[in-house]
Amino acid sequence: MTETSVYLAGNFAPVAEEVTATNLPVRGRLPEELSGRYLRIGPNPLVPPDPAAYHWFLGDGMVHGIRLRAGKAEWYRNRWVRNQAIAEARGEPDPPGEVHGGMDFSANTNVIGHGGRTLALVEAGARPIELSWDLETVRRSDFQGTLPNGFTAHPKLDPVTGELHACAYYWGLPHLQYLVVGTDGLVVSNEAIPVPGSPMVHDMSITGTRAVFYDQPVTFDLSSAPFPYSWNPDYGNRIGVLPFGAPGSEVVWVEMEPSYVFHPLNAYDEGETVVVDVVRHDRIFDRGAAGPYGSNPALWRWTIDPAAGKVHTEQLDDRPSEFPRVDERVVGRRHRYGWSVGLAAGDSSLYGADTLLKHDLVAGTSQARTFPAGVGIGEAVFVPRSPISAEDDGWVLLLAYDAARDTSDLFVLDAADVTAEPVATVELPQRVPEGFHGNWVADAP
Numbered sequence: 001m002t003e004t005s006v007y008l009a010g011n012f013a014p015v016a017e018e019v020t021a022t023n024l025p026v027r028g029r030l031p032e033e034l035s036g037r038y039l040r041i042g043p044n045p046l047v048p049p050d051p052a053a054y055h056w057f058l059g060d061g062m063v064h065g066i067r068l069r070a071g072k073a074e075w076y077r078n079r080w081v082r083n084q085a086i087a088e089a090r091g092e093p094d095p096p097g098e099v100h101g102g103m104d105f106s107a108n109t110n111v112i113g114h115g116g117r118t119l120a121l122v123e124a125g126a127r128p129i130e131l132s133w134d135l136e137t138v139r140r141s142d143f144q145g146t147l148p149n150g151f152t153a154h155p156k157l158d159p160v161t162g163e164l165h166a167c168a169y170y171w172g173l174p175h176l177q178y179l180v181v182g183t184d185g186l187v188v189s190n191e192a193i194p195v196p197g198s199p200m201v202h203d204m205s206i207t208g209t210r211a212v213f214y215d216q217p218v219t220f221d222l223s224s225a226p227f228p229y230s231w232n233p234d235y236g237n238r239i240g241v242l243p244f245g246a247p248g249s250e251v252v253w254v255e256m257e258p259s260y261v262f263h264p265l266n267a268y269d270e271g272e273t274v275v276v277d278v279v280r281h282d283r284i285f286d287r288g289a290a291g292p293y294g295s296n297p298a299l300w301r302w303t304i305d306p307a308a309g310k311v312h313t314e315q316l317d318d319r320p321s322e323f324p325r326v327d328e329r330v331v332g333r334r335h336r337y338g339w340s341v342g343l344a345a346g347d348s349s350l351y352g353a354d355t356l357l358k359h360d361l362v363a364g365t366s367q368a369r370t371f372p373a374g375v376g377i378g379e380a381v382f383v384p385r386s387p388i389s390a391e392d393d394g395w396v397l398l399l400a401y402d403a404a405r406d407t408s409d410l411f412v413l414d415a416a417d418v419t420a421e422p423v424a425t426v427e428l429p430q431r432v433p434e435g436f437h438g439n440w441v442a443d444a445p
């Protein structure tokens, strides 16, 4: 297998149809409390791409959804996220909404609910795509005229204020944009965050009082086809801290050794320091043109002292892992638990994503649920049993692909003991290709 085809082989290959299925078979018993939609998104090229010219991050977006209610799995749907090209190919009108910066991208990286809307998200300058409740494309969204450029795939929802914090970047801008989106879905602030180049900024962190930015050594590079960002250790590596409400010019940068973080687990204030737990790669985007190919992704704790200009680093777990998630109710606050996907291989092609890890960062212990041979899993999403239940009292939801059956299941596992028998398993009518992120969007109370 050539490296340019890794991200089109096996369960990375796209599915060819949009499917709607109702009343899905369930093994075990779905908790009555699960009333909402589990949504997941990833690349799924509509037209079979030339493997030599394909980068996994650039595939057309496809959203998958499973509707749970009253102990039943009411439906599964998968839909391409429309842009002009996909709409045209399917004989449909171009979705409404302006294209930003010529980047008419079919969002493929994250899907969230916010302000009563469902949004498919991508970074690097393209607009979010608003979806209907049943996952049809509604429009390219500029948040009712309040979003100046593109958005991000990884906004952070402050569980206390309900505001979304986002760090957007776009090669055509000389700075990052720190955006705050209100509970009504409108941008309420936009601060320019100065950086010395054009970094790829995949994610950010918040504490209860501060925003944290990752200005890392992956930078815009048109010579790097087809994906125009590449590993650039000479750029340096810095982490920025900015109090909420302060002007962007007041961000305090702290230098670090080169590394790359796609995904922080969470961050919180500890006195004047900021603690961030991250999945740290030694390097990224430096081998092959088909995908990220990270190196040694593992969970680390960085304790940032902005006043001293120092970061204390400590590896928390030496197993290769990615897709770290916390209970969304503790975002920005001290967390005890995290869930992540353990990788059998030491790189982040995501081949060998076969183990669900639960980290107890207070006790310093962990659980591991390794799935049977031939089963590959995706990101795990925690859903609390109730709004006031304890931090690991609830379920984790994840998709697992079974190569022997060539289909996927939605697993509902006990979040407190991920090694226990599954609470329930929903059988899907088709496989869900390897993808990126998902979320549980609970029904409005």
Ligand SMILES: [Fe+2]
Binding pocket: 109, 153, 154, 202, 262, 263, 436, 437
């Ligand atoms: Fe991501």
